[in-house]
Amino acid sequence: xxxxxxxxxxxxxxxxxxxxxxxxxxxxxxxxxxxxxxxxxxxxxxxxxxxxxxxxxxxxxxxxxxxxxxxxxxxxxxxxxxxxxxxxxxxxxxxxxxxxxxxxxxxxxx
Amino acid sequence: xxxxxxxxxxxxxxxxxxxxxxxxxxxxxxxxxxxxxxxxxxxxxxxxxxxxxxxxxxxxxxxxxxxxxxxxxxxxxxxxxxxxxxxxxxxxxxxxxxxxxxxxxxxxxxxxxxxxxxxx
Numbered sequence: 321x322x323x324x325x326x327x328x329x330x331x332x333x334x335x336x337x338x339x340x341x342x343x344x345x346x347x348x349x350x351x352x353x354x355x356x357x358x359x360x361x362x363x364x365x366x367x368x369x370x371x372x373x374x375x376x377x378x379x380x381x382x383x384x385x386x387x388x389x390x391x392x393x394x395x396x397x398x399x400x401x402x403x404x405x406x407x408x409x410x411x412x413x414x415x416x417x418x419x420x421x422x423x424x425x426x427x428x429x430x
Numbered sequence: 431x432x433x434x435x436x437x438x439x440x441x442x443x444x445x446x447x448x449x450x451x452x453x454x455x456x457x458x459x460x461x462x463x464x465x466x467x468x469x470x471x472x473x474x475x476x477x478x479x480x481x482x483x484x485x486x487x488x489x490x491x492x493x494x495x496x497x498x499x500x501x502x503x504x505x506x507x508x509x510x511x512x513x514x515x516x517x518x519x520x521x522x523x524x525x526x527x528x529x530x531x532x533x534x535x536x537x538x539x540x541x542x543x544x545x546x547x548x549x550x
Contacts, residue, residue, distance in 0.1 A: 356536035371536040
């Protein structure tokens, strides 16, 4: 199972919006609604920000949104804040009943 | 409130077998729909999903590591155990356990992780 492809890095200024893509296959990202996104600050455990493509868990800011088209899922963060600077990972359920994580994207807030 | 805590050796030698334990509270792994996974992260690298065990004892493994992994549970002790055989320096990583449910396949709660170094 190959990891979905994410850009290695993205950046934006405070207040701007950024989008992180996650490109998989029809056996994972494209085939299921079970795409999730995780935020990870240095030295910390990941935290879920989006599940089932576009749903936010309770307590997650509505500045975070998710979508999917075909085999590519996307995470958009609007109104960038300094605290958003972190690594972001997509994850998907797969046709083998396993899970797979993307390669990760480092977000820098300029 | 669900909490998870990983435990195990901080240092193992090459070729040894690693045994990690995840001790949890706030739910019962005997309850229908409850699932646990192990995930690891080498220093400076991406998350890698390793294994999953469900309430009904179904088990699933990473294709690339399947031959080396065994996941098991002791619901009465609220523990999930992962063993990985034939450890190599490339297996040096922080190992996390995480809880999820079969109706929503995302890791709802993570442990803080335990760091394992493989070195002679």
